[in-house]
Amino acid sequence: MLKYKTLLLDEKAIERAIRRIAHEIIERNKGLDDTLLVGIRTRGVPLAQRLAAELAAIEDIAVPVYSLDISAYRDDHKRKSICEIGPAENKLAADNKTIVLVDDVLFTGRTVRSALNAVMELGRPKYIELAVLIDRGHRELPIRADYVGKNVPTSLRETVSVRLCETDEKNQVVLCEEVRT
Known part of the structure; x- marks a missing residue:
């Protein structure tokens, strides 16, 4: 059972983090030429959409946003897809692009490794960067984020829960602790 421990980010703090990352x-990257945002499902997708909106507000350029399902690159599922969000579900053309992978929480690094494998199957990007809302440490692989909303040192008994209105009807990040009964 998880017990609420601390509010890490409220709605305004999430907005500020996304604005700073943008x-x-x-x-x-000295601009946004050939930049694509790739949100890792589930919560990375709305974060990528918010980031695209912020980039558009700053630079007046529409950065394409793609959704990435990494389940085919994990042990537990056998599906895969990466497609542009919008009316036409277009496949990502990765060659010579700067791809910014977007996720909610960076923990062990295994999700990011799966995402890297998925993207590399689609071509050869110029660069791949990683943007996360929360970096909680405990890496099992040599992976680090290029852009971090907030670093939160945690214990292994703690869980970081990102809640977004698009998926959870509220915007906040909370730290919970596993309670043993």
Whole structure:
């Protein structure tokens, strides 16, 4: 059973983190030429959409957003797809693009490894960068985020729960602790 412990980010703090990440992406890449956002399902997708909206507000450029299902690259499922969000479900053309993978929480690094494998099957990107709302540590693989909303050192008994209105009807990030009964 999980017990609520601490509110890490409220709605305004999530918005500020996304705005900061957007500015960092523009600065690091010297603009948005050939940049694509790829949200890792489930909560990475709405975060990528929010990030695209922020990038458009800053630079007046529509950055394409894609949705990535990494389940084919994991041990537990056998599906795969990566497609653009919108009326035409177009496949990602990765060659010579800067791809920013977007996810909610970076933990062991295994989800990101699966996403990298999926993207590499679609071509050869110029760069692949990683943007996460929360980095909680405990990496099992040598993976780090290029853009982080908030670093939150956690214990292995704790869980970071990202709740977004698109999936959970509220915007907040909470730290919960496993309670043994």
